[in-house]
Amino acid sequence: MPDFLLELLSEEIPARMQRKAAEDLKKRVTDALVERGLVYEGAQGFATPRRLALSIIGLPPRQPDLREEKKGPRVGAPDQAIQGFLKSAGLASIDEAHIVSDGKKGEFYVAITERPGKETPAVLAEILPGIIRGFPWPKSMRWGAASAEAGSLRWVRPLQSILATFGPETETPDVVRFEVDGIVSSDVTRGHRFLAGPEPILVRRFEDYVAALERAKVVLDTDERKRRILNDAKTMAFALGLEVVEDEGLLEEVAGLVEWPVVLVGTFEEAFLDIPPEVIRATIRANQKCFVLRDAKTGKLANRFIITANIEARDGGAAIAAGNGRVVRARLSDAKFFWETDKRALPGYAASRLKPLDQRLKKLEDLGIIFHEKLGTQGERIARIAALARELAPVVGADPDQAERAARLAKADLVTEMVGEFPELQGLMGRYYAQAQGEDASVAAAVEDHYKPQGPSDRVPTDPVSVAVALADKLDTLVGFWAIDEKPTGSKDPYALRRAALGVIRLVLENGVRVHLVSIARQRLRAIPDREASPSDRDHRDKPGDDVATVAADLLSFFHDRLKVYLRDQGARHDLIDAVLALGTPRSSSPLAGEVVAQRPEGGDKGAGVATPPLTPPRKGEGRGDGEPGKGSVDQTGAGGIVQDDLLMIVRRVEALGRFLDTEDGKNLLAATKRAANILRIEEKKDGRAYDEAPDATLILDAGAEEERVLIEALRVAEMEAKAAVAREDFEGAMKALSLLRGPVDAFFDKVTVNVDDPALRANRLRLLNAIRAATRTVADFSQIAG
Template sequence: MPELLLELFSEEIPARFQRRAAEDLKKAVTNALVDAGLVYEGARAFVTPRRLALTVTGLPARSPDKREEKKGPKVGAPQPAIDGFLRAAGLSSIDQAKIESDSKKGDFYIAQIEKPGADAATLLSAILPKILTDFSWAKSMHWGSGSFNWVRPLRAITATFGQENEDPVVIPFASNELTSGQTTFGHRFLAPDAIKVRRFDDYVTALERAKVVLDLDRRKEIIKADADNLAFAQGLSVIADENLLEEVAGLVEWPVVMMGSFDPEFLKLPEEVIIATIRINQKCFCLRDATGKLAPNFIITANTIASDGGAVITAGNERVIRARLSDAAFFYQGDLTTPLEHGLPKLEDTVFHAKLGTQFARVERIVKLAGDIAPMVGADVERAKRAAMLAKADLTTGMVGEFPELQGLMGRYYAIAQGEPADIANAVELHYKPLGPTDKVPTDPTAIAVALADKLDLLTGFWAIDEKPTGSRDPFALRRAALGVIRIIAENGLRFPLQVEPDLLSFFHDRLKGTLRDAGARHDLVDAVISTDSDDILEIIERVTALSELLSSDDGVNLLAGYRRAANILAAEEKKFNLTYNGAVDQGLLRLTEETDLAFVVDAVHAAVSAHVGRNDYKGAMAELATLRGPVDAFFTAVMVNDDDSMVRVNRLNLLSRLRETMHLVADFSKVAG
């Protein structure tokens, strides 16, 4: 079957846009093909710094013929209705329509409309230019006299279509001032001549000969393997950096790996500073020696085969890195001469948010909040307040000004250098964490107090000014802050009631539900234990865990069935009489052994469950509930709730209400599915 090859050749596409663009192109083309009736077998998208490419295999030569039926008016309908039907169906006479009968609606007209298929090439010539016009980039530009937008100036379009053993045809269309053809170009420096393209296989082969590796993931594999081998030969190992690897692979079409070095004197700098300097400024990988220490070497990924073996390229990178590390050393030494707290006044000149004041005002709030939180998490109040005071001070340092991603970390280095206790220095770094689901969580009490204070101040502040996340928009990372609070509380086993407004508490509930579901908890069990005023994260987690264990046992399953039966009876009777049964159970009205036994057991279990819940022992509470299984089963086997004697009936309903109340001490079982 025929194959489509599409290549959009342009000036350099920023690396951060490449993978998404390739997927977007594949999605746009394949969706349009299916909509046009061109069902395909497979599609693959590729990207290099100068091209987006797509191959679609197993396409039909033309779209299938279609037959549609269009229902018309009733037989005998007014002429205007008949005329409108004829126009819509493309008929010249009502005699061309069929008549069908419906037992309820009578006879009506049906038009059979034949829609012949179209050549795939014809359909593609209409589909492809529209896709280019509608294609969305995070940032785009237009050039020349046209209004066409693309991420960078588009230089050539290849669009071929045909069978495997035949010469393909060019899909004819124009975009901006370009006309589609079958000409592409190789590596900008190593093989810049034009290349005539037929179909995907010879296209890939021709590009390889022209020093272009089309597949982004293959370029990543080449870079990683060559870098590892080069490092291994020197007794070193490459520091893994997936984001940098993705970026570097998006900067080259023919990757060539080399190794450079820098003055070992720079190793006196914090290694994070060295790595950031080399990574951000030169897109190079750093290395470690056999002992795990940072080595005075780096890996360069060039986009050319140098005639001198890369000596000039390596020397150029070494020269730039030496200058950058000298700048970093200057910032670092300068920052060390100034105590952290001396930078605090500068925060008064830094606006955190127009409605929430300066960074200095925020620090004051965090200090107070950290002091309030400290006793609740086992931290010393004064040490927590000291750490909170210093937490944002490194924002005024030269190093963080140059590398904002090092905030917190540099604060820890400077705090240690000025003699701060280890827990305070660590809290300065860790108060931002966790930054994501795999990031570490603070475990030291001082760091916990400051981290919670930082995140809770952020959340309560933005809630107070009604700047809440909406849809996918969350510019202040409030979802991340809430998830951070949840992880800190949960992973440290903290009893920490969230004393926040109901709307913000509901926001925490939503984040916690997602976290628990991601961990495998049933959504109905989560809903069963969370009420609008549930403010203890750890308690919710423990209740869900205990409830899950209970309902995974036979006792739990049968008890749930008994609960549902009781709840249904109560609901029906309470609705009938518009009241709630919650009166005391009259022992004198208990006639049968089974109801007497249940009444006794329910009272005992109610007291035991209340005691377990008071000690936050939810497994114990669930175990007590499990003992109800037998008496409940026996009750419903032997007892007719709706007895003819109204007093007996009401007493039995009150007993079932007492059972419901007892089970609700740990969860709302009415929300449990199954």
């Protein structure tokens, strides 16, 4: 089978665009071929700083012949239908159509179109110009005299040549002939810009192409360039008794800057090692795209760094290393100046007797830097975060004073010289400055860690002070943007609110923290001034007309969505998550228990419509599950339609439900519940009414079957025990209580006929089926579970 080779040679392609461009080229060409009936065996895309390449193996030499049948109207149809068919089928007259007999519907006209397949090179010549012209570069340009013409070619950098060959492995391939804005395809390419001669390189097929480029000092495969850079860097570091501080992102970028990687070692003065190591690494990485080295024994940075050059210099790279060293020293001199400056008193604040980081905080407040026009200044936001961190401290086991102190200092480094130069060091530099002025170790750690986790793979803080401040920071962000209705939409999330929600979820779950998100949201909503209100009405968001409960509920729904994504990524079944979260839907109380499931606690939010618990869940036996009206009992786990804002309990309930359904009792109870629900749905639709009242126990005792009497008692006991277990947050115990229903439910369906002639008995048995469904809802909505 023939193979196809394509190369697009240009000026330097930005490193960040190369890998995706290679994938885009492969996808667009192969999709176009498959669409035209040309199925291939394999395809690979490649990128270097100057070229995109594509190799496709196992292409057929030509398209398959195409035969299409288009069914038309029946014979004898009105002329209007006949004419419409001829037009759509491209026929000149009805005589060109075939007549096909259908035994049931009679005779129909059918238009048969046969097209011979084209030679594959001709197909490639048709599709490639359009793919090249419409290539999806993030940024592109026009060049030369033709750039003034409308519709002229755009490319990431000026395109210089196109190589396109097609043919079998055993023969000399042919050039796929086409032209794009005066650039004519050929079978030649060029090697390294500096290390190879000016002579063009004749290419036959992919294997020859790769070998020829290697001889011309070009490594085609990005991953191979990465491997050589890292291996050579490690070898050189080992020879010096050092090791490379590996950086995958930097390695990917550097591999996109060179076609022929040559690894060298540069140096700088040891005096610069007094600067924090992260600053040295950021300086050398950002400005010189170099790797830092460290002592293999102590782990401390060394005054050496790794350079990746794109040429083999005559002096062995000495001039290149020296030049990079001069630039690095200049950059480190600036960093050292910033470091020393940030640790000194600020002009104008020296007499304030504040510590240097506190002076930065005062400067931040004095500058009135806006966080968001509708959410106030950074100073106002810091005050909100500090207040919330203090409230959360007891929840996570942190000292309230330390949590508030850390929250107040957390943003102070935003106005330091170092963070101004390297924004990616915010938080980290705050920790260094906090340590330098003698702050408690937990406070200093929280200043750095309050931004974490910033993604699914980022580290989650575990120190209680750090957890309190990190939660406060993220929750204030989320509540604030929900308050001003700046929520994520579709793929747009300019304020990274999805990431913030995931951060809250990971902080809560991985640290075993229990907080009630709705309570926090309501309190925080009232702490945010309404800047669109009149000046006399601007203090807080608890004015009449502010729908605090609605905003809080919408934010909780967002948390539930992000929790689903997180749990699914962890391998949890989506239907079990839905089954547990569905309990947040308000429903009537159980037809058997007749208990008040939730009461508003004393001093709760009047008019909010949902019970408002304190920030922390009640301790066992304190206002949870006692079932006494007026005592403020709140089942925050969600049974009976209570808002589920304790994420840790949601997860534990999902885990317990999964384990229960893995047992025989669980599987059988699920099947029985679904059977009961199906019968109810059919009969309720037929009767036009719902059977959600409590079953009549007297009728069962007088006229019911023995299996009914056993089942109603089993339901009463199981639901009572399950609710008590849920109130104790003993979800395993709740599942065990429900498992006792298996026998009575099985016996009921085996021995009892629901749709009997006696209407009263039939209605009562349908209510009994509803009671089965209601009993299982003490732990989950079984209707959401697959199976």
